[in-house]
Amino acid sequence: MIQSKLPNVGTTIFTTMSQLAVQTGAINLSQGFPDFDGPQALREAVGHHVMAGHNQYSPMTGLPALREQIARKIARSYGRQVDMDEEITITPGATEAIFCALQALVRPGDEVIVLDPCYDSYEPSVELAGGRCVHVPLALPDFSIDWQRLADALSPRTRLIILNSPHNPSGALLSRDELEQLARLIRGSDIYLVSDEVYEHLIYDGARHASVLAHEELYARAFVVSSFGKTYHVTGWKTGYVVAPPALSAELRKVHQFVAFCGVSPLQWALADYMAACPEHVDELPAFYQAKRDLFCDLLAGSRFTFTRAPGTYFQLADYSAIRDDLDDVEMSLWLTREHGVATIPVSVFYQSPPAGLRLVRFCFAKREETLRQAAEKLCRV
Numbered sequence: 001m002i003q004s005k006l007p008n009v010g011t012t013i014f015t016t017m018s019q020l021a022v023q024t025g026a027i028n029l030s031q032g033f034p035d036f037d038g039p040q041a042l043r044e045a046v047g048h049h050v051m052a053g054h055n056q057y058s059p060m061t062g063l064p065a066l067r068e069q070i071a072r073k074i075a076r077s078y079g080r081q082v083d084m085d086e087e088i089t090i091t092p093g094a095t096e097a098i099f100c101a102l103q104a105l106v107r108p109g110d111e112v113i114v115l116d117p118c119y120d121s122y123e124p125s126v127e128l129a130g131g132r133c134v135h136v137p138l139a140l141p142d143f144s145i146d147w148q149r150l151a152d153a154l155s156p157r158t159r160l161i162i163l164n165s166p167h168n169p170s171g172a173l174l175s176r177d178e179l180e181q182l183a184r185l186i187r188g189s190d191i192y193l194v195s196d197e198v199y200e201h202l203i204y205d206g207a208r209h210a211s212v213l214a215h216e217e218l219y220a221r222a223f224v225v226s227s228f229g230k231t232y233h234v235t236g237w238k239t240g241y242v243v244a245p246p247a248l249s250a251e252l253r254k255v256h257q258f259v260a261f262c263g264v265s266p267l268q269w270a271l272a273d274y275m276a277a278c279p280e281h282v283d284e285l286p287a288f289y290q291a292k293r294d295l296f297c298d299l300l301a302g303s304r305f306t307f308t309r310a311p312g313t314y315f316q317l318a319d320y321s322a323i324r325d326d327l328d329d330v331e332m333s334l335w336l337t338r339e340h341g342v343a344t345i346p347v348s349v350f351y352q353s354p355p356a357g358l359r360l361v362r363f364c365f366a367k368r369e370e371t372l373r374q375a376a377e378k379l380c381r382v
């Protein structure tokens with residue numbers, strides 16, 4: 001028998017629920033991906049670059065034309081001038097960026113603080129680096145940081161804190177004041193940050209994203225991660241990037257060049273073209289997704305689910321305690337899929353120790369209007 005390095009890792013709930021949705025014919029609002037395509041010009045550009053012969057390795061750090069566009073966007077969105085050669089690395093997905101950042105920094109015996117509920121790739125990546133996750137629950141009902149608990153969790157072994165804003169699964173946003181508070185908390189320590197900002201452009205109700213890129217002090221110790229998959233509706237392209245000060249980028253690149261070496265070349269060419277031609281795409285995203293969130297929530301208002309509209313991401317949490325308080329959220333998700341034809345994700349799977357009596361499921365609203373209408377109709381009958 002092989003002694004597993006990740007004995008606690010099995011098939012993720014995302015795979016399980018998506019498979020169940022296919023088997024049962026349920027509408028799949030579980031896994032986070034759009035059921036519509038990215039911009040036509042962007043997709044056509046991939047075909048163009050494949051035919052134009054852009055099919056060999058790109059530079060290890062990423063295609064210069066794309067890094068240039070990213071640097072421009074960062075200057076425009078967050079007012080920071082980054083050095084595209086020293087500070088930006090393009091990766092096959094945000095997941096690889098997070099993995100490489102963790103391998104670069106975490107040593108055996110180190111502790112990494114994660115704020116539960118959290119994205120499922122963090123812990124295995126920490127464990128493969130020989131570290132240990134210290135789970136600090138976010139405060140309910142708004143999934144804000146519990147500063148006392150975070151302060152209590154710090155130790156001389158704390159190597160790194162992983163942030164995620166806008167937050168999957170809750171949609172919660174970190175404010176500029178909270179970034180300030182974090183800066184005060186870790187000032188004088190040598191704790192680093194991974195700031196997972198893959199939903200940076202999915203922010204609603206006029207709010208602005210408080211990026212670590214716009215915070216001088218925190219950026220000096222941070223890897224800031226983003227994903228083209230989320231921003232351009234092309235999750236299957238698995239193309240992302242990480243921005244970090246030169247010394248941190250240099251360490252991350254030592255790992256990245258032996259994990260993947262580089263991202264997929266024609267995709268990078270296409271993204272560079274599209275970003276240059278259509279910089280306004282990112283400015284249009286909040287209204288685009290807010291309309292979907294509001295449609296879904298307005299329709300769900302006729303159901304027995306209770307919820308507060310998500311401030312960010314393309315996920316909407318809903319409390320089902322008025323419907324089936326006797327079921328835990330995994331049972332509820334299976335029941336909803338099998339009996340009512342809508343697949344969801346139970347929120348407890350994002351926790352090490354879920355709060356007792358948690359009755360929340362996550363719906364992905366990155367869907368066409370007709371999908372959202374059909375799903376809501378079913379959910380209103382539950």
Ligand SMILES: Cc1ncc(COP(=O)(O)O)c(C=O)c1O
Pocket residue numbers: 032092093094095096119164168196198226227228229230235238239240
């Ligand atoms: C919080 C969070 N981080 C990272 C990722 C991974 O992004 P990518 O598909 O670019 O690897 C996701 C995808 O769902 C996510 O929700």
